[in-house]
Amino acid sequence: MTTNAAVLEARDLSRTLDQPGGPKSLLRNIGFRLDQGQVLAVLGPSGAGKSTLLRMLNRLDEPTSGVVLLQGKDTRAMDPRALRRRIGMVMQQAYLFPGAAAANVRYGPAQHGIALQDSQVADLIQQVGMAGYEDRDVSTLSGGEAQRISIARALANQPEVLLLDEPTSALDDVSKQEIERLLATLVRERNMTCVWVTHDVAQARRVADLVLKLEAGGPSGFGSPQELLHA
Amino acid sequence: MLDLLFHTQMSLGLGQAAAVAVLAIIVAQFAASRGAKIGREIPLVLLRGIVQVLLVGFLIAAMLRGPWWTGIPVLVVMIFIAATIVRRRVPELPGAYTLSLLCMAAGAGGVLTVMTLLGIVEPKIIILIPVGSMVIAQNMNIQSLFLNRFLGEVRSHRGEIESALALGAAPERAVGPYLHASFHASLIPATDNLRSLGIVWIPGMMAGMVLSGTSPVYAALYQFVILSMIFIAGAVSCMTATYLVPRRIFTPQQQLRRLG
Ligand SMILES: Nc1ncnc2c1ncn2[C@@H]1O[C@H](COP(=O)(O)OP(=O)(O)O)[C@@H](O)[C@H]1O
Ligand SMILES: [Mg+2]
Numbered sequence: 016m017t018t019n020a021a022v023l024e025a026r027d028l029s030r031t032l033d034q035p036g037g038p039k040s041l042l043r044n045i046g047f048r049l050d051q052g053q054v055l056a057v058l059g060p061s062g063a064g065k066s067t068l069l070r071m072l073n074r075l076d077e078p079t080s081g082v083v084l085l086q087g088k089d090t091r092a093m094d095p096r097a098l099r100r101r102i103g104m105v106m107q108q109a110y111l112f113p114g115a116a117a118a119n120v121r122y123g124p125a126q127h128g129i130a131l132q133d134s135q136v137a138d139l140i141q142q143v144g145m146a147g148y149e150d151r152d153v154s155t156l157s158g159g160e161a162q163r164i165s166i167a168r169a170l171a172n173q174p175e176v177l178l179l180d181e182p183t184s185a186l187d188d189v190s191k192q193e194i195e196r197l198l199a200t201l202v203r204e205r206n207m208t209c210v211w212v213t214h215d216v217a218q219a220r221r222v223a224d225l226v227l228k229l230e231a232g233g234p235s236g237f238g239s240p241q242e243l244l245h246a
Numbered sequence: 247m248l249d250l251l252f253h254t255q256m257s258l259g260l261g262q263a264a265a266v267a268v269l270a271i272i273v274a275q276f277a278a279s280r281g282a283k284i285g286r287e288i289p290l291v292l293l294r295g296i297v298q299v300l301l302v303g304f305l306i307a308a309m310l311r312g313p314w315w316t317g318i319p320v321l322v323v324m325i326f327i328a329a330t331i332v333r334r335r336v337p338e339l340p341g342a343y344t345l346s347l348l349c350m351a352a353g354a355g356g357v358l359t360v361m362t363l364l365g366i367v368e369p370k371i372i373i374l375i376p377v378g379s380m381v382i383a384q385n386m387n388i389q390s391l392f393l394n395r396f397l398g399e400v401r402s403h404r405g406e407i408e409s410a411l412a413l414g415a416a417p418e419r420a421v422g423p424y425l426h427a428s429f430h431a432s433l434i435p436a437t438d439n440l441r442s443l444g445i446v447w448i449p450g451m452m453a454g455m456v457l458s459g460t461s462p463v464y465a466a467l468y469q470f471v472i473l474s475m476i477f478i479a480g481a482v483s484c485m486t487a488t489y490l491v492p493r494r495i496f497t498p499q500q501q502l503r504r505l506g
Contacts, residue, residue, distance in 0.1 A: 075408055077499055095500040100414035110405035112423075123413035165409075172413060 020087030021048040022208040023072070023102075023176050028081035030067055041067045042232045045081070047225070049176075052206040056219035056240070059229035065212040068229070069178045072210060073102040085176070100127055103174030105198075107181045109153075109161035116140060116156070116164045117149040123172040131171065139167040143197060159190030166198065177202065179211045183218070195222070220244050267292045309371045317374040321358065324379055325350050328386035335390045336397055338506030341494050346389050348490065353483025354378075354385040357475050366471060380451065381475050384436065388480035392432035392487055397505060399424035400495060407502055417496040425488045432484055436477045443473060 028045040031038050042064035049055055057065050070076040072083055074095050083090040090098050100123070111119050117136045124131050131139075133149075140148055143163040153161060162182065169177065182198060183191040199222050202209045213219055219226055219240065226243045228236035236243050274288035309316050325347065332346035339345070358378050361367040367377055400407065403424060410420035418425075443449070444466065451472060455465035495503050 073412055074499060075411060075501055077497065077501060095411075096414045096416065099412055104409075104412040106405065106409065108405055110409040112406060112410070122410070122415075126410075126414045126416070126419065168413065 022051050023049045024084040026082045028071055028078050031079045040232055045234055047227055049208050051208055053224045054209045054211055054222055055225045056223035057212045057227050058219050063229040064232045065229055066180055069180050069212055072178055073099050073104055100172050101174055102176045103169035103172055104178040105166055105169050105182045107185050109165035111153040111161055116151050116153055119164055119168045120171050139171055143167045158186050162194055177207050177209045181212050216244055263296055306375055314369045314371055317371050321378040324382045328382055332390050336393045339494055345490050349389055349483040349486040350385050352486045353479040354382045356482055357479040381479050384476040385479045385483055388432050389483050392428050392484045395431050396428040417500050418492045421492055429484050433480055436480050440473050
């Protein structure tokens with residue numbers, strides 16, 4: 016293993032859509048490097064391109080130009096499924112699959128031929144503060160509870176990088192705080208490298224080691240929270 | 247059925263058609279006066295319908311004098327036309343024409359071929375054309391239902407599908423539940439037709455056979471055969487679609503395309 020390769024690196028990433036009225040630039044010239052355990056907060060108003068950036072990192076969207084490197088390797092050369100196992104994602108909504116909480120947690124590993132044991136499932140569900148909820152039908156969960164299960168579902172793949180797309184912004188104030196604390200703790204405990212999209216400056220200040228500001232599809236600042244986020 | 251071309255019957259038929267058309271226009275006008283948006287196009291639709299069906303009648307009459315296999319190109323053309331109609335119902339699906347053409351060739355085409363080879367469908371124009379067109383028309387409806395439902399499910403479950411992809415699921419796996427749901431839903435009408443056959447309805451083909459002097463019991467059995475063929479053709483075409491359609495809605499990099 017080379018010591019100087021970043022865990023996750025983006026070089027000059029851009030995405031442009033071909034549209035009837037002419038090409039539309041969604042995002043351009045994005046670059047950053049994250050070392051093991053670093054949390055990058057991506058801040059910007061709605062429509063700035065934050066989700067587009069995250070989705071290019073796990074290749075749910077295709078970059079028009081630029082490269083994403085995972086542990087120094089070009090992600091375009093990887094099988095998208097293998098890449099996505101290594102880069103977990105939690106979205107604004109939980110989007111759980113109908114059925115029991117445990118089945119959701121088992122889903123990711125099952126896609127790669129791994130059957131989790133009951134004790135492993137119980138462990139993951141306990142780690143997101145939902146101990147004993149294995150058999151609960153997900154349609155009966157509250158928004159915050161569902162988001163916890165979706166976090167356990169993402170962690171089940173043991174990803175090296177975690178992408179969070181405004182994971183607390185669809186929740187009520189109490190759940191918002193709880194889920195933020197849960198995610199911050201899990202990320203620190205596991206020393207996970209993380210890209211955390213938020214439009215909440217205070218949240219970015221609490222969780223981030225680095226901050227990337229986006230405005231209308233372009234970078235408008237990259238650096239430490241101290242430099243970029245004055246109180 | 248030959249008698250349809252006898253002159254006395256011909257004029258009788260024209261009179262009957264005119265009477266029904268007038269009635270339909272009256273009903274449409276009435277509906278239009280109540281605000282329904284069907285009034286203006288109805289006369290045109292009726293005219294178009296009668297011209298089309300007359301042309302087919304003349305065509306079959308002409309073909310009856312030739313060898314039976316002239317029915318094959320006619321049915322093949324019908325499948326091509328059916329595919330254009332399916333494409334029109336799902337314009338947002340890339341490659342919908344080729345997809346539905348392949349599916350119906352496997353479904354309606356496959357079933358008709360096998361049934362003809364087995365002798366269940368007799369190789370005679372007078373059997374091949376009406377039975378074939380019924381199977382193809384119903385296959386077209388089932389195929390449209392399937393694709394329509396599937397695209398609707400995909401559109402309303404983007405979040406779940408992309409969540410599955412983000413967990414490393416194969417595209418076919420990510421849309422698996424929606425393929426199953428669409429498969430089931432699109433075959434409900436064909437299944438219900440079989441279930442209610444003879445109890446709720448006596449289908450047109452059977453009515454026609456009885457009217458033309460066939461034994462009602464034979465006509466009933468034959469109707470069962472046709473409805474079963476429609477079901478099999480539909481199931482085969484949707485199963486084929488189940489394999490082919492994921493490729494149309496995902497990119498080679500296993501990303502879900504934006505549809506319409
Ligand atoms: N496939 C697409 N087609 C058209 N516009 C898109 C598409 N994806 C994203 N956009 C547009 O790109 C911009 C950035 O979107 P997004 O990345 O979701 O922003 P954010 O997450 O910061 O709110 C928005 O204007 C959005 O409407
Ligand atoms: Mg967003």
